[in-house]
Amino acid sequence: QVQLQQWGAGLLKPSETLSLSCAVSGGAFSAYFWSWVRQSPGKGLEWIAEINHNGVTNYNPSLKSRLTASVDTSKRQFSLNLTSVIASDTGIYYCARSVGYFDYWGQGTLVTVSS
Amino acid sequence: QSVLTQPPSVSAAPGQKVTISCSGSSSDIGNNYVSWYQLLPGTAPKLLIYDNNKRPSGIPDRFSGSKSGTSATLAITGLQTGDEADYYCGTWDSSLSAGGIFGGGTKLTVL
Numbered sequence: 001q002v003q004l005q006q007w008g009a010g011l012l013k014p015s016e017t018l019s020l021s022c023a024v025s026g027g028a029f030s031a032y033f034w035s036w037v038r039q040s041p042g043k044g045l046e047w048i049a050e051i052n053h054n055g056v057t058n059y060n061p062s063l064k065s066r067l068t069a070s071v072d073t074s075k076r077q078f079s080l081n082l083t084s085v086i087a088s089d090t091g092i093y094y095c096a097r098s099v100g101y102f103d104y105w106g107q108g109t110l111v112t113v114s115s
Numbered sequence: 116q117s118v119l120t121q122p123p124s125v126s127a128a129p130g131q132k133v134t135i136s137c138s139g140s141s142s143d144i145g146n147n148y149v150s151w152y153q154l155l156p157g158t159a160p161k162l163l164i165y166d167n168n169k170r171p172s173g174i175p176d177r178f179s180g181s182k183s184g185t186s187a188t189l190a191i192t193g194l195q196t197g198d199e200a201d202y203y204c205g206t207w208d209s210s211l212s213a214g215g216i217f218g219g220g221t222k223l224t225v226l
Contacts, residue, residue, distance in 0.1 A: 047216065060214050101162060102162065105161075
């Protein structure tokens with residue numbers, strides 16, 4: 001059974017950097033892309049980025065300038081950095097497996113951006 | 116990136132059927148598979164439908180999906196109070212700004 005366990009800082013001040021990581025257990029890590037998705041208060045789901053085991057990335061164009069995704073295949077982990085956060089970056093961030101759809105999800109991390 | 120268009124809310128009585136629409140364009144739904152997700156408060160999204168009309172293991176056949184052209188529909192029959200949740204459609208954008216996209220979400224109320 002595939003399981004995703006994520007972690008990262010939950011409270012940030014404006015202009016700081018959001019850093020999240022996600023560890024994958026079970027399944028074939030190298031066979032898939034791995035994504036980040038967020039849900040902002042009062043808004044819907046928003047796809048943020050994806051990465052594969054070779055470090056090939058795809059980013060949401062609206063966030064691309066502030067995003068960096070990375071992967072550590074030896075640890076079966078992938079990570080996300082979002083720089084210069086603002087209040088509208090507040091939300092629940094999820095890691096998920098990408099297979100053309102998102103079939104396995106992490107538990108979610110609530111990130112609050114507030115001064 | 117475009118957001119797929121869903122109705123903000125739908126409602127129906129227990130036991131009834133409800134449908135949720137998802138409208139896109141030729142660069143997203145028109146050329147890609149559609150998936151559907153259920154969001155319950157405090158829990159991670161759950162995949163209900165993938166590849167337009169396939170159900171993952173464990174999803175009851177009360178949930179079904181269809182796609183025609185640039186639109187997709189999620190149907191839920193035999194509504195239960197536990198179905199009250201937010202539902203999102205998702206697909207991929209095949210345009211220059213390629214990436215995953217979702218609908219704005221639909222709140223299902225079981226009256």
